[in-house]
Amino acid sequence: MHLPPWFYFAAVTLVAWGIVGLLQKLSTNHISAESSLIWLVVGFLLLEPLFYPGQEGLHYSAWNLAWALLSGTLNALGAWALFAAMKSGGKASVVSPLTALYPLPVVVAVPFLLHESITLLQLVGIICALVAVLLLSS
């Protein structure tokens, strides 16, 4: 069976983030969601020496460097918005599945922004994945 190269990397993400989901439950049993996010950033920082790019980091285009930095800010901002939704009266059983739908704007925007297309079968797969995250997060 020949799997696409991205599949192996996606499997690592799936497992790592799957464990993160469990640890998130465990950490927020002891500290607030905001504190958890602050210490999560500390965890990110622990990895920084391993990924330090040195002079090489200056050779990329300014736009791509900006996208990479902004991706981090938006990811953390999204996590903050999730906590804010819960704190302002949103039920976890509604907010979690709703926010798990984040691939939806990506699927809608990608054909226009990146000019990538998908087959009908792949679209069915994406719909199955969205239904799955909706049900699993509820």
Next chain:
Amino acid sequence: MALHQALSARWFWYSILCVLCWGAWALLSKLGSREIPPQTMQFLFTLGTLPVGIALLVARRLKLEKSAKGISYAILNGVLSGVGGLALFAAYHTNGNTSLITAATALYPMITVVLAILILRERLTFLQVIGLASAGFAIVIFSL
């Protein structure tokens, strides 16, 4: 009526903000990964998270709970999130289809649910069983 209530609720708009932020994060990750290798992407990503972490710390007047367990779990969360993020950047860097990679990696609650059953002894609901089956079906399609 329920929809009208949701639309006028603050939590609903925070949730939409979350979806838009995470959607934009995935798209920008792909854009950056076209040129920048995964390790450097993860390095820059972390620098990007710092303003939000610092803003939260300031908003709490530098006061954090002193639970060693909670802090350890949260730091480990960061390390594992970083590893997962690195792999995601690597997946985008392969020039694979952005929609498929984003949808496939968003299936991580599947692993959380299974671990919660095995470790926390939580019980699977009927909807979660259907969710797991749907996730499995999606993965089979993505692997074709």
